Amino acid sequence: MTGTLRLWLASCFLMASIASAAVRTERMDENTSRDWVRHLVPLPKQIELAGQVLVPADQIVVVAEGESHALVSQAVKELVEAIGAEHSSAAAEKFTVKLRVGGPLAERLTVLPHADQAYTIGREEDGNGLLLVGGGPRGVYYAAKTLQQFIRAGRKGDTIALPAANIVDWPDMEDRGLWGGDSYNHLRWMSDRKLNYDEQIAHNGVDANKRPVINLGGGKRKIIDEGPTYGINPVPVVLHLEQLSGSGLFDAYPELRGKDGRAGSICYSNPLFVNILAEWLLLWRAEPGVREVDVWMAENLQGEKGCQCDDCRREDRNVLEARAIVAAWRKARETQPDLGIRILTSEETEKSNPRIFSELPTEVKIWYYHSLWTYNASEKPMIRPYLAELAARGRWVGVCPNLCANVGTWHPFTCPQFVHYRINEFVDKKLSGFIGYAVPRLAHVRFNTEAAAEWLWNAKGRSPREFAISYAVREGYAEPKLFADWVEAHGPVAWDIYGSDFPAGHQRDFPGKLAILLREGKVPNLGEELWEVYPLPWGDIKTPEQLADDVARADRAVKIAEQMQIPQYLHESRVTQGYIKALEALWTLKALVRNGMVSASDKLKATEAFAAYAAGLEQARTALADWEPTVGPAEEGVPPWVNKPRKLLETMIEEMNALARDLGCMAGG
Ligand SMILES: [Zn+2]
Secondary structure, three states, X not given: OOOOEEEOHHHHHHHHHHOOOOOEEEOOOHHHHHHHHOOOOXXXXXXXXXXXXXXXXXXXXXXXXXXXXXXXXXXXHHHHHHHOOOOOOOOOOOEEEEEEEOOHHHHHHOOOOOHHXXXXXXXXXXXXXXXXXXXXXXXHHHHHHHHHHHHHHHEEOOEEEEEEEEEEEOXXXXXXXXXXXXXXXXXXXXXXXXXXXXXXXXXXXXXXXOOEEEEOOHHHHHHHHOOXXXXXXXXXXXXXXXXXXXXXXXHHOHHHEOOOOOOOOEOOOOOHHHHHHHHHHHHHHXXXXXXXXXXXXXXXXXXXXXXXXXXXHHOOHHHHHHHHHHHHHHHHHHHOOOOEEEEEOOOOOHHHHHHHHHHOOOOOEEEEOOOOOOOOOOOOOOOOHHHHHHHHOOOOEEEOOEOOOOOOOOOOOOOHHHHHHHHHHHHHOOOOEEEEEOOOOHHHHHXXXXXXXXXXXXXXXXXXXXXXXXXXXXXXXXOHHHHHHHHHHHHHHHHXXXXXXXXXXXXXXXXXXXXXXXXXXXXXXXXXXXXXXXXOOOOOXXXXXXXXXXXXXXXXXXXXXXXXXXXXXXXXXXXXXXXXHHHHHHHXXXXXXXXXEEOHHHHHHHXXXXXXXXXXXXXXXXXXXXXXXXXXXXXXXXXXOOHHHHHHHHHHHHXXXXXXXXXXXXXXX
């Protein structure tokens, strides 16, 4: 717990003396106070609890003062829903919850970072109510979110226990959100955790009449229809610019097709593309609540070039692309001066990023993305020095990292240590935004996503352990501290495994298939990472001691999970334990297989190790299938997401068994 939680026991007595007869005030000890705060996510920056009041639900009145704002009305609506009772006019007593934007009490908020999102909660002077003040409408909305968490935790029949709280709170990072996945189905869930941003890939095309058209299909449209209601900024995406082939762009305007370049590349020397992009931007700006568009730069030309016309080939393709985006934005701003623009980088643009950024107008917001460098679970810094320098100089720089173990090869990954590490790096380096990739579905990564919401708001508040306890309290787990013990045993092992890209990295060409590497004596050393991007199989496990410690932790995690009796975490523990035991066996084998052979004296030991490797992977394979249904019901017609890693493990087992047979080390063979 942080030092910001202080108890004002003395003031409890004062409060008791001035509160009305109908509202009973109880004194609060330190443990009760800590329990209350564990119901909050994220943890407020400054919070003091001075006793608690017991209020009949039908005596609570929620009032918004001053000018009306949609978000303040929504705050009132959500509070009334949480209270679950209309104020009864027959009730003699009233407990008033007042909401206010600005005013004298908001002055202290104006000096805080992101003041429009900041808020205070305090007691009314007569002790018979609470006053929620926001630096802006969103601040009021967030004050109401905090109070809703207290109300839901404090409900006892028709009475609600409420802590007499003094809170001053503000976020560390301006934009906190997600992109893709099914996040559009969880906007209220996101907003309850004070996330405020969602972006989705949109269709930006040209129709048969050569007119630019836009569309946000299926559920993704919810970011526009519902996002602003919940204080979530909806941002449509113009997909990676080399991937517009299916959009009708080249059918309508074949002259825009890049000359002799990679299929899909665009000729940026033809001003026509700027006009079309500007039209798309304006069409989006016309949608309710849309103020910005994110244009994703080309992701991967796979070693090929962009347009090779006389004008394009003289300049860096990435720089030309950035100039085209800026030109389109400027053109659109002639009609819509408040239109905002973001660009998302890629591995294709990485080498040109410093030059692109030096040319970009300061209003252009930058999302840093790189398919290898921002999509990984490795325990190493993600923000390159040139980006950190840019952010330190005050430029708007955000990042697009994954919250899952691996993008594409789905695994359970309950790991606050990982999320805490990542987000503290981002906050320390003064990043302004975060769009997490919570996939395949938010349900699969709910814990890590909530952890992201926690630390994006308050990076220096809770420790990973304290967050785990608070999560367990909010989820209603029987033994929150036991859950935290499990997280502490399990998290570091899972992080070491997935940070090493095991087993997903086995699908890449580098460093190669483990059975082949083993036969050829080329299995990397512990801690090795090929070209700083391919850590398979144990780049994040630096020493034999760390490996042994991970094995012991994984065993402990399984035991704690058995005690907890929450199937989700038991299956997850078994996945992790299976993997780390397989890696332990591989480490043994690396010493025993020499020049493609195993000596006669090592045969027995090697046979056991080959069997342990296969058994570990088989355990993980089984546990993956058991785990997935525990995160929620399967969607109709969607095969299990864990089919991919399970198929991969099957192949890895077969390949290693084949080597074992060749070396005369197959158990029972
Ligand atoms: Zn060209």
